[in-house]
Amino acid sequence: MEQFLEQLINALVLGGIYALIAVGYTMVYGIIELINFAHGEIFMLGAYLAFALVTVFGLPFWIAVPISMLLCAGIGMLMDLVAYRPLRNAPRLSALITAIGVSIGLQNLARIIWGAKQRPFPPESLPAFLRPGAPPTEPLPAFSLTETAIALPGGAYLPYRDLSIILLALFLMITLNRLVSLTKIGKAMRACAQDRVAANLMGINTNRVIVITFAIGSALGAVAGVMVGVKEIIEPTMGYYKGVAAFAAAVLGGIGNITGAMLGGLLIGFAEVFGAGYIPYGYGSGYRVAIAYIVMIAVIIIRPSGLFGKSTATRA
Amino acid sequence: MRDKLTPKNIIFFSIVFLFPLLMYGVDYITQLLSYRNIYLPTPSGDYILYIVVQVGLYTLLAVGLNIVCGFTGLLDLGYVGFYLVGGYTSGLLMTRLGFSYWIVLPLAVLNGALWGLLRGAPTLRLTGDYFAIVTFGFAELLFRIVKNEIWLIGDINGFVKNIPHITLFGIELKQNWHHYYHILILLTLVILVTYRLQHSRVGRAWVAIREDEQAAASMGINVSQYKSLAFAVSAAIGALGGAFLAPFGSLISAGSFQFWESILILCMVILGGKGSIKGSIIGAIILGSLSEILREILANFPQFAGARYLIFGVILILLMRYRPDGLIFKRT
Numbered sequence: 001m002e003q004f005l006e007q008l009i010n011a012l013v014l015g016g017i018y019a020l021i022a023v024g025y026t027m028v029y030g031i032i033e034l035i036n037f038a039h040g041e042i043f044m045l046g047a048y049l050a051f052a053l054v055t056v057f058g059l060p061f062w063i064a065v066p067i068s069m070l071l072c073a074g075i076g077m078l079m080d081l082v083a084y085r086p087l088r089n090a091p092r093l094s095a096l097i098t099a100i101g102v103s104i105g106l107q108n109l110a111r112i113i114w115g116a117k118q119r120p121f122p123p124e125s126l127p128a129f130l131r132p133g134a135p136p137t138e139p140l141p142a143f144s145l146t147e148t149a150i151a152l153p154g155g156a157y158l159p160y161r162d163l164s165i166i167l168l169a170l171f172l173m174i175t176l177n178r179l180v181s182l183t184k185i186g187k188a189m190r191a192c193a194q195d196r197v198a199a200n201l202m203g204i205n206t207n208r209v210i211v212i213t214f215a216i217g218s219a220l221g222a223v224a225g226v227m228v229g230v231k232e233i234i235e236p237t238m239g240y241y242k243g244v245a246a247f248a249a250a251v252l253g254g255i256g257n258i259t260g261a262m263l264g265g266l267l268i269g270f271a272e273v274f275g276a277g278y279i280p281y282g283y284g285s286g287y288r289v290a291i292a293y294i295v296m297i298a299v300i301i302i303r304p305s306g307l308f309g310k311s312t313a314t315r316a
Numbered sequence: 317m318r319d320k321l322t323p324k325n326i327i328f329f330s331i332v333f334l335f336p337l338l339m340y341g342v343d344y345i346t347q348l349l350s351y352r353n354i355y356l357p358t359p360s361g362d363y364i365l366y367i368v369v370q371v372g373l374y375t376l377l378a379v380g381l382n383i384v385c386g387f388t389g390l391l392d393l394g395y396v397g398f399y400l401v402g403g404y405t406s407g408l409l410m411t412r413l414g415f416s417y418w419i420v421l422p423l424a425v426l427n428g429a430l431w432g433l434l435r436g437a438p439t440l441r442l443t444g445d446y447f448a449i450v451t452f453g454f455a456e457l458l459f460r461i462v463k464n465e466i467w468l469i470g471d472i473n474g475f476v477k478n479i480p481h482i483t484l485f486g487i488e489l490k491q492n493w494h495h496y497y498h499i500l501i502l503l504t505l506v507i508l509v510t511y512r513l514q515h516s517r518v519g520r521a522w523v524a525i526r527e528d529e530q531a532a533a534s535m536g537i538n539v540s541q542y543k544s545l546a547f548a549v550s551a552a553i554g555a556l557g558g559a560f561l562a563p564f565g566s567l568i569s570a571g572s573f574q575f576w577e578s579i580l581i582l583c584m585v586i587l588g589g590k591g592s593i594k595g596s597i598i599g600a601i602i603l604g605s606l607s608e609i610l611r612e613i614l615a616n617f618p619q620f621a622g623a624r625y626l627i628f629g630v631i632l633i634l635l636m637r638y639r640p641d642g643l644i645f646k647r648t
Contacts (some may be wrong), residue, residue, distance in 0.1 A: 035445050086637055093391050094636045096445050097586065100393075100579060101632030108622035108629065115619065236622075240575075244456075251449075290460040293453040300446050301438045 005156035007277045013162050014229060015269025016169030017022060020224035021246035024217030024254065030256035031195040031213055037099040039221060040243015041106035044236065045231040046072045046222025048114055054125040061126055065226050068153060078209050085207065091247055103240075111236040118235040121226075125176035129160040130230055131237025167225045172220060173262050177217075180258060189213060193256060221229040245272065248296035252305030263268060263308065268292050326550055332500070336493035339365045359612075365492040369564065370498040371604035373557055378584040378600035379506055379593060380553025383580065386591035387519060388546045389526030391448040394455030395434075398551040398574040401431045402558025404462060404469070407476040407568050417482040421559050425541055429548040430556020436547035439539045443529070455578060463570040474570030482563050495564055504559060510593055513549065522546055523591070576625055580607065583628050586635055589642025599642070603628070 017207065019042050028036045048073050055065035087095045101208050123131045131148060142153040149157040180186035188209045191199040200206045228238060249268040253260025268291075276288045299306060331338070339361030348359070377399060384392045405424040409415040415423075435454050439447055462474035470474060482489040482498070489498065512517050521542045526530035533539045562568050584603045588595025610624045635643065 035449065083633055083637075090636070090640060092444060093448075093638050096391065096448060096635050097552075097582075098636040101629040101636070104579060104627070105629030105633065106624050108624075108626040111622035112620055114627065116622075146624050244452075247449075286462060287460055290457055293456050296376070297453045297457075301441065301452050304442075304446060 001154040005152055005154055007273050009156075009158055011160050011270040011273035012266075013165050013227075013269075014273055015266035016166050017224045017227050017231075017242070017265075018246045018249045019262040019265025019270050020169055020220045020227075021242065022249035023173070023258055023266045024221045025180065025247050025250040026253070026255055026258055026261035027176060027189070027213050028218050029250070030258075031189065031196065032084070032088070032095075034095045035082065035247070036217075037096070037243075037245055038102035038106060039217065040239035041103050041110075042072050042076055042218045042239070043221040043225045043228075043243060043246075044110060044239030045075060045216075047234040048110055048225075049222070050226045051119075051121060051229060051234060052114075055122060058158075061130075062182070065066070065223070068226065069222045072222035072225075073215035076214040076221075076264040080211055080214045087211075107236055107239060114236065116236055118233045120233050121229045126230065130164065131192070132159070132161065141196070145228065161230060165231060170221070172223065176216070176220070184232030185209070185212060199224065222310050224250060244296075245289070245292035248292040248299075251296050252299050252306055254308040257306065260306055260308035264306070268295060271295060319335065335368070336496050340493070359605050362492055365496055367552065367608045368604070369492060369495045369499050370608060372503055373560060373564075374495050374581065374584065374604040374607075375597050375600035376499070376503050376506055377554060377557045377581045378558075378588070378596040379503075379510055380557070381565075382437070382585050382590065382593065382596040383510060383513075383522075383546050383553070385585050386589075386596070387514065387522040388525065388543060389442070389590075390543075391445070392451045392550070393448045393575075393578055393582070394451035394453070395550075395554055396573050396575070397435070397451075397455035397458045397577040398428045398431060398554030399561070399577070400458050400462065400559040402428050402555030403562050403573065404474075404476065404558070406480050406559035407562035408469070410479055410563065411476060412470070416564055418484075421556070424555045424559035428558070429552040432547040432549075432551025433544055433554070435551070436544050440543055442465045446478075449645055452575070452578075459487055459570055459573055463571070463606045464511050474568070474573075476562070476568050477566075477617040478586055479566050479568070481563050481566070499560060502556060506556065507593060507597070509549075510553075514593065518542065518545065526591075542562075542637075575606075579632075580628060587631065587643050592642070603631075 013311045023037065024039045025036060025044070028034055028039070046068050050061075050064045050068035053067055054061060057064075057065070079102060083098050084095055087098060129148065140151040140250045142151055144151050146157075146163070150163070151157040152158055178191060188199070188204045189212075191202065191204055192206050192209050196206055199209075225234070225238075228234065228242065245268055246265065249264035250261045251264070252267060253262070253264030255261075272288055272291050280286075339620045342361040342364075344625060349355070377395065378397075383391060383394045384390055384395075402424040405427045406420045407421065432476060434449070439450050461470055461642065466472060471477065480495075489495070514522075521532065521537045524535065524537055525539055525542060529539055563570070565572075579602065581600075584599040585596050586599070587603060588597065588599025606626060606627075610627065614620050614623055
């Protein structure tokens with residue numbers, strides 16, 4: 001029971017993080033039908049930029065995170081302007097190869113700047129309630145509060161850190177959902193996703209919409225990066241591993257479908273955490289990363305439109 | 317490829333054929349000079365020979381990848397998976413069961429073709445980026461398997477150590493010039509086979525599928541059959557490269573078969589121009605040597621170790637932007 005509750009919390013945290021990244025993949029795919037391989041790298045840069053702002057410039061955490069979001073939004077926009085926009089009318093595989101090139105480039109740039117070492121966010125730079133805390137030595141009554149966690153019935157603890165990640169992810173996804181369904185730019189984004197040429201003819205500046213899509217997706221990715229940094233560690237390859245898992249989430253939810261990506265993210269998070277926890281003989285932990293790949297391959301082969309997507313003609 | 321005994325061709329083929337002699341000649345001269353206290357700042361000929369063998373191996377892989385990427389026009393992001401299959405087939409059979417390399421080589425090629433068919437079967441319907449993603453996931457899964465299955469591989473992280481040297485008529489082939497002629501023969505065979513395929517009914521069918529799958533099918537081409545054939549041949553060549561790598565390096569590990577290797581090989585194919593054998597060869601020679609030179613230079617600056625791949629990333633972006641059909645050959 002205790003283990004189950006802890007796994008549940010971990011799954012929710014990981015699922016929330018995947019959902020935030022997956023949204024970035026799915027929004028870009030929805031509009032320009034490009035698998036933005038480099039989105040995982042934006043997520044990694046989000047973590048590293050916040051890390052650099054906190055450690056090198058000594059900014060408080062609360063200021064560093066929004067600045068990192070803004071910087072990542074800028075990088076995302078720049079990426080579209082420099083790398084993808086010139087290829088808008090080229091064959092789709094050219095754009096995909098470019099995306100891979102951008103991804104390798106950014107990942108190794110980060111490796112040159114920050115080194116290949118794995119590192120955590122320095123705990124002293126975090127606000128008190130986000131710090132990792134040792135669980136109390138003697139069991140506490142349910143729902144009593146410690147410095148870093150809430151005691152749950154059954155002897156498990158819900159760290160404030162995990163709680164805030166889950167709540168923030170939820171808040172951001174609801175905001176995004178409202179943004180896409182209620183605002184003018186959201187309407188323009190949906191129009192572009194339906195038919196880019198027609199949207200252009202209706203007077204929508206599609207290039208502007210695409211750039212804004214990149215900016216929003218990148219900012220959300222940056223937040224997810226910081227979350228991973230606070231909860232686990234940061235390293236230059238995190239964008240690659242977590243990025244592919246998040247892409248699997250987007251495929252699972254039906255690529256192009258924002259709500260689908262959110263649910264897909266949660267599902268992949270659950271599959272990974274519970275797979276690693278409950279598959280016997282150590283297979284679960286050794287193949288932790290592979291679970292997302294297997295889900296992704298299975299979905300593409302069996303049901304390419306995903307769980308929640310409309311079935312479309314073959315994507316050429 | 318028409319046999320023309322022009323002076324240019326004769327010089328070219330004699331250099332290729334006598335290259336080790338040339339390199340050992342350089343070594344001999346350097347040694348003579350060093351007796352007179354003259355030291356040349358050049359790398360040793362033996363080392364250059366070793367690099368050339370590696371470039372030859374990359375060329376082999378690029379020619380193999382070109383079959384799927386260039387001829388049938390499907391983006392394969394997991395080619396390194398077949399390289400891995402070949403490497404572990406030969407590595408494990410040679411170390412565990414003591415098989416001779418000459419038995420292992422065809423077995424590895426067959427095994428590679430089998431894996432190519434296995435991967436090909438569910439992906440026959442897929443096109444474009446979905447095919448690319450499945451191939452990527454496939455290679456990553458194979459990578460995870462050799463990394464985790466210690467009972468099968470025998471060591472952590474997929475290490476197979478102490479792979480014996482190849483023996484031929486009782487001679488151990490362990491000198492770099494042995495490897496040079498070995499890879500030269502393999503490469504010539506592969507290029508001949510690919511060239512003959514390209515200019516046969518099969519090659520024309522592949523190109524027809526690349527240009528328009530539906531039109532090809534309506535002209536009576538059995539699309540799944542020809543695609544499967546392309547997957548199998550391409551995979552077999554990848555496995556051949558792996559089978560050579562195991563005794564050549566005398567050690568393989570999961571780390572030699574990472575995603576970035578696939579991208580490096582893809583980069584070679586694209587640099588030369590997809591669909592052209594000559595292009596793949598030249599692309600592989602340029603990028604293969606560049607990669608080794610950069611590795612040499614960057615060894616002095618450990619913090620810039622990532623710069624090698626950074627440069628490949630930039631090359632990919634620039635190529636797609638300015639020369640999507642390759643630097644060297646323009647497809648008409």
